[in-house]
Amino acid sequence: MQCGIFMTPYNPPSRTPRQVFDWAVDIARIADEAGYADFMIGEHYTLGWENIPMPEAIIAACAQTTKQIRFAPMAHLLPYHDPATLAVRIGWLSQVMEGRYFLGVAPGGHHTDAILHGFDGIAELPPRQLEALALMERVWEGKPFLEKGKYFQAGFPGPDTMPEYNVEIANNGPYGGRAALELAVTGLSQKSSSMKFAGERDYSPISFFGGTPQMKAHWDTWAEAMESKGHTPDRKRYRVCRDVFIADTDAEAQRLVRKTGMMNTWHLYLKEIYVKFGLFDGIIHDSGVDITPDGIDEQFLIDHVILCGSPETVIEKLEKLADQVGGWGQIVANQHDSIEDPKPWEESLRRLATEVCPKVRMPN
Known part of the structure; x- marks a missing residue:
């Protein structure tokens, strides 16, 4: 079983952008050293507790301090972006990362972010996401076109649209080509339409934990949508997000977790x-x-909410859950603020990667 990080980021509104940025870069370095597979970064514009409006800035910074871990904006909120510009920026950054990049997409789920961008609410965002995705795919294809849709417009230059001199067009498509770019989608509610959306397009599913009925529903919805379009669902692609805290013993873990930013986030947010x-x-x-x-x-x-305890206890809890829901490919640890006392938090992250994930038995 792989392990990943989800940097929502769940830092208190009192943190400055510089503090949040530095904390994210530091956690990415620790995760890379410990052997984490993926590092995902939220994109939000108005949320004081989740204040990273520019995840690609953190990804670019981490390119200098990490060697193996992959990164993703999770997710770019497509209705708020110009699709042609975003497509080029995504492709270029994936080339900078030399493949250590994958992409999360979403329509946007927060009312205040929608208001910031001039919308009354989030109901009108999904069709905008679909149109933006279609235009981004055409840009990545690299063939000449001009299209004005209902919400956006985009194009790609070709011989017939050159000025009076020839322009050599930059290759800013995804690293390794479009087929090499993994796309992923998150789901939270039990009846998540995002899982159907992901399955129909062969995107990977990421499930925020809400109990076994929700996890089973997420997998079933995604798998059925995959099969309806001729794709084969694979549990290795299924990621599950959990709060995790590990220490030497169960008693020590319970004592320390009460002092962490994780518990503060649950209380206050x-x-x-x-x-x-x-x-x-x-x-x-x-x-x-x-x-x-x-x-x-x-x-x-x-x-019942946090995977809290010794490495052995956390392994036992994960295996019990896997037996109930059928397994997954990656456990993703939600990141929380522990800037004042980072050592117990950092130690927990390392132990998840080195003492827990390699030993968890998955069904079949």
Whole structure:
């Protein structure tokens, strides 16, 4: 089983952009040294707790300090970008990274980001994403065209559109060609339309954990959509995002995790969101605990939301989950702010890659 990092980034609004940037670059270096496969970076424009509006800047910086780990914006919010410009920037950066790059796409799921870009809400964004994707694919194809769509326009120059002199066109397509560029999509709610969208286009699925019913639904939706278009679903492509904290013993892990930025994020930010949108429901179902979402406390988070414990305990929890849902290819650790006391957090990240992931048994 591979392991990855998701840098949402879940840093408190009090952090400066420089602090968030430096923290992300430092975690990427640690993850690369530890053997992580992927490092994914969110794109948000107005969220104080998730403030990285330019993930490609972090990816470019990490190109200088890492050697093996792959990077992805997860995800570029396509309705907010000019598709031709974004297609060239993606292709160019993938060449800078010499293949250590893959791409996440999304329509945008936050109301305040939509308002910033002049929309009343997020309902009108999905068709814009589809048109943007279609134009980006044409740009990557590199054949002459001019197209004005309903929302965007794009083109690619050719012999008939040159000025009075010949211009040599730069090769800013994806590294290794379009077929070599992996695209991925995230899903959160149990009835996620993103999983169907991904499967129909042969994009990889990334599931934010919400209990076993949600995980099964995500896989089934993606797999059925893949097969409907003649593609073969492969569980090695399935990524699952979890909160993880590892220490020498279960008691030590429970003691230390209460002091981390992860717990601070749950108290001050994530719990309210999960309660409002019913995202705890599947987790409560799995737990067997008679509790309402509002009543969830630190101990419930430690026992049922966070993969918390010694390496042996975390392995056991992952194998139990895999037996219930059928397995996956990569566990993705959600990144949280621990700038004031980074050592326990960094140690946990290293142990996930070196002591847990290589030993987890997957079904079949």
